[in-house]
Amino acid sequence: MPQETQGSFEFGPFRLDPDQQQLFAQGKPLALTPKAFDTLVVLVRNHGRLVSKEELLKTVWPDSFVEESTLAQNVFRLRRLLGDDGDGPLYIETIPKRGYRFIAPVTRPTADAPAESIGSSGLSLVHNSAQPAVAPVATPVGSVVVLEPKISKPATHWRAYALFALGMLSIAAAGLFVFRPSENVPRVVRSLQITTFGRAADPMAIAGDRLFMGLRTGGVREVAQISILPGSPSAKEPLILPTGLPKPHVYDVSADGTQLLLGAVVGANEERPIWSMPSAGGSPHRLGNLTATGAAWSPDNSQIAYTSGSSLYVVKADGTDARALATVSGTPLWPRWSYDGRVIRFTVQEPVQQAASIWEISSSGGAAHLLFADMSSPDDRWGAGSGFGNWSRDGKYFFFVTGRYSGNNRTTSFWVVRESNRWGARATAKQIFVSPLQSGPPVLSQDGNWIFFTAHQEDRELMKLDPAQQRFVSWLNGAEIGFVTYSRDGQWVSFVSYPDGVLWRARADGSAPLRLVESPVLPFAPAFSPDGTHVAYHDASGNGGSRISVVSRDGGLPVTLTAGDDSYATWFPDGNEILYLHRMVPGKSDADSQGIYRMNLSTKKKERIPDSDTLTDPMLSPNGHYIIAPNGDFQRLKLFNFASQKWGDIASGTFVRSPRWSHDSQWVYFQDYYDGIQQPVYRVHVPDGRTEKIATSAQFQRSDVFHGYLFQALTPDDAPLVSLLRNKSDVYALELEFPK
Numbered sequence: 001m002p003q004e005t006q007g008s009f010e011f012g013p014f015r016l017d018p019d020q021q022q023l024f025a026q027g028k029p030l031a032l033t034p035k036a037f038d039t040l041v042v043l044v045r046n047h048g049r050l051v052s053k054e055e056l057l058k059t060v061w062p063d064s065f066v067e068e069s070t071l072a073q074n075v076f077r078l079r080r081l082l083g084d085d086g087d088g089p090l091y092i093e094t095i096p097k098r099g100y101r102f103i104a105p106v107t108r109p110t111a112d113a114p115a116e117s118i119g120s121s122g123l124s125l126v127h128n129s130a131q132p133a134v135a136p137v138a139t140p141v142g143s144v145v146v147l148e149p150k151i152s153k154p155a156t157h158w159r160a161y162a163l164f165a166l167g168m169l170s171i172a173a174a175g176l177f178v179f180r181p182s183e184n185v186p187r188v189v190r191s192l193q194i195t196t197f198g199r200a201a202d203p204m205a206i207a208g209d210r211l212f213m214g215l216r217t218g219g220v221r222e223v224a225q226i227s228i229l230p231g232s233p234s235a236k237e238p239l240i241l242p243t244g245l246p247k248p249h250v251y252d253v254s255a256d257g258t259q260l261l262l263g264a265v266v267g268a269n270e271e272r273p274i275w276s277m278p279s280a281g282g283s284p285h286r287l288g289n290l291t292a293t294g295a296a297w298s299p300d301n302s303q304i305a306y307t308s309g310s311s312l313y314v315v316k317a318d319g320t321d322a323r324a325l326a327t328v329s330g331t332p333l334w335p336r337w338s339y340d341g342r343v344i345r346f347t348v349q350e351p352v353q354q355a356a357s358i359w360e361i362s363s364s365g366g367a368a369h370l371l372f373a374d375m376s377s378p379d380d381r382w383g384a385g386s387g388f389g390n391w392s393r394d395g396k397y398f399f400f401v402t403g404r405y406s407g408n409n410r411t412t413s414f415w416v417v418r419e420s421n422r423w424g425a426r427a428t429a430k431q432i433f434v435s436p437l438q439s440g441p442p443v444l445s446q447d448g449n450w451i452f453f454t455a456h457q458e459d460r461e462l463m464k465l466d467p468a469q470q471r472f473v474s475w476l477n478g479a480e481i482g483f484v485t486y487s488r489d490g491q492w493v494s495f496v497s498y499p500d501g502v503l504w505r506a507r508a509d510g511s512a513p514l515r516l517v518e519s520p521v522l523p524f525a526p527a528f529s530p531d532g533t534h535v536a537y538h539d540a541s542g543n544g545g546s547r548i549s550v551v552s553r554d555g556g557l558p559v560t561l562t563a564g565d566d567s568y569a570t571w572f573p574d575g576n577e578i579l580y581l582h583r584m585v586p587g588k589s590d591a592d593s594q595g596i597y598r599m600n601l602s603t604k605k606k607e608r609i610p611d612s613d614t615l616t617d618p619m620l621s622p623n624g625h626y627i628i629a630p631n632g633d634f635q636r637l638k639l640f641n642f643a644s645q646k647w648g649d650i651a652s653g654t655f656v657r658s659p660r661w662s663h664d665s666q667w668v669y670f671q672d673y674y675d676g677i678q679q680p681v682y683r684v685h686v687p688d689g690r691t692e693k694i695a696t697s698a699q700f701q702r703s704d705v706f707h708g709y710l711f712q713a714l715t716p717d718d719a720p721l722v723s724l725l726r727n728k729s730d731v732y733a734l735e736l737e738f739p740k
Helices: 034-045 053-060 068-082 157-173
Strands: 009-011 014-017 022-025 028-030 092-095 099-102 187-193 200-207 210-217 220-227 239-241 248-253 259-264 272-278 285-292 294-297 303-308 311-316 323-327 331-337 343-349 356-362 369-371 385-391 397-406 409-418 430-435 450-457 460-466 471-474 481-486 492-497 502-507 523-528 534-539 547-552 565-571 577-583 595-600 606-608 626-630 636-641 646-652 656-661 667-672 681-685 691-695 709-714 720-725 728-737
Touching (some): 034 068, 053 068, 053 099, 068 092, 187 430, 210 248, 210 728, 220 248, 248 272, 259 294, 285 303, 303 331, 323 356, 331 385, 343 385, 481 523, 481 720, 492 523, 502 523, 523 565, 534 565, 547 565, 626 656, 636 656, 646 667, 646 681, 656 709, 667 709, 691 720
Parallel strands (some): 248 294, 356 385
Antiparallel strands (some): 014 022, 092 099, 187 728, 210 220, 259 272, 303 311, 311 323, 356 369, 385 397, 397 409, 409 430, 460 471, 460 720, 523 534, 534 547, 565 577, 577 595, 656 667, 667 681, 681 691
8 A cells, every 4th residue: 555654643552653664652652563553544544434345355456356354354353453343333233234444533643752762562371363364465566656755845847857856767777767658467366265164175176066175174185176167166065986095196187187296205305206186086007116296287188297306207107117307495296287298397495494485497408597586586585475376277377376474474375467468478466365274275167267276264273182081171362373382380471372473471371471582584383481581592594494482481682592493492490591492595505504402501512413314393301311302204203311322213104293391201191193093192111112192182072073183292291282273275266357
């Protein structure tokens, strides 16, 4: 939204400063996403007047199709921040079916107060208190906004010409002034929710009126299909297609609609064996010894493009005669053929932050080159960037996804580019849809008039296993938090809140919460020092990997301890050393080899734990005698004994995650996340390896759990804490209108 320089506004205890893009409450700044802030500015500037929904949508999102639900979420977020009530509003009044009115008295101070220093805000540990945050909408690439300055007196003609010439030179120098006609692209005219069962999973593929997808229930994944009717999609109950494969993923469907291309997950390995299977049902057939992170049929079904390791390959349809087309720095994914089979586009995830970019190569070979370079940056935060595109059936348009952050809240949007104009040049990409939810890759219908995608809404609830009742009960008011950890004396708890990704500490009962670090820090895995006065965590917001930092339990400036890609810090009993995982960043020189390290905090001297280069997520026992760590594919738990300086297997499973030590260092608790629908939590005795099943999903006694649960931590009395995943993931559709 173009900004106007108009000074600040005051209402109640609040001061709104549009120039500084800040809202203050009694002098303390409050956190707002940019679009929620813009919504508030429009309402306050028009206080006392009804502002229609249409006016708000056009003003706050001038270049994008956005649903009214996104606006409603912004208003909900504003009311929560202002302490307002929709039934008896003090600030924002809803006019049913029309819009909103700002009703509080607004004053304009004669002189704005100076900006205050950043302080800490409180956290209410109440379950499901807010909907997912709506992050900012990026300005379409290539658009130019010109703001006319206020001029105190008329400029002379020669001065006006000089200013005009200077402006044109500046624009040309920036590469923004291009003599070409504007390009027409499809626009979204409406959106529909297609399914309501809440378990849809990417990737998806379409053949005629059939849409194929993954279907998740806890740790179980299956292939399913629904019927979509051309012209008016309709939701259907999913039809399960038995495959006999472990956690199958739908990579693609052949152009004639007869064959599915599937990847079968083995443990946590993203390199999945490739299978073909009749789309009408039947036995799958393994294609040679191929494994891939993604695959797609060629338009004539004679070849398959697939990604594996750091390379893109093409192979015959029967899995023979594979040849490498390109090798990249990062992980290639999602290969897609052009409609004529001459070009393959694929997504590359940067190796440290997994920021995405789109690349293109001729299917006959040659050099791969980056597309939309100005929309994908190696400095992007985790999971941001552009990727996962699909062509329209006639090859005229290419649709893709971008991910962007506002603070620690991530949003996705869909973009489209016309492949060539009358001069043979590719047009500028244009944003056509912004989703308030996390959305999957766009898949186009057979007639090209609809885009289908999944949208995911995360909803967590913290629960504790009650040993007397042998069932899970709500804990800390069912807060939406993760990475829970307690101080050794059981008096304090630290955690990361969702979906904003903020590090907090509080009393063990959830009272006296304090925000420890500010955005753009992206914190993970907090751990209290043995005396409970400090919290170590790793920050994944940088583009060079994670850094380990320490902050006081009472707040203040954090201190960065490491400079490499380091994570999962735990403390030795004396509080003078930490244990952590170090990963090597591809393409960068590194004095330290990959592995698990112990570091003296006073001298910064480091010592590598032997034979630890293939392990991950280490946890030091409270007595300092052992280390527990999963191996790289998360199928085995390894135990290191400091006395013998040796590793040994102590447990195994399909996907063992989140090992946590009991407070007496005699047991290790962990979850086998993919072990069927029950996703059991076990504990294994140290050092003899005796294993006991502690909990399963059957102990929830809930009907609203689609994605199961995540084992998080142990309470001071060693009761398991879990996050119940009441996530919903459904299929949505966008109807397109094409230029005449």
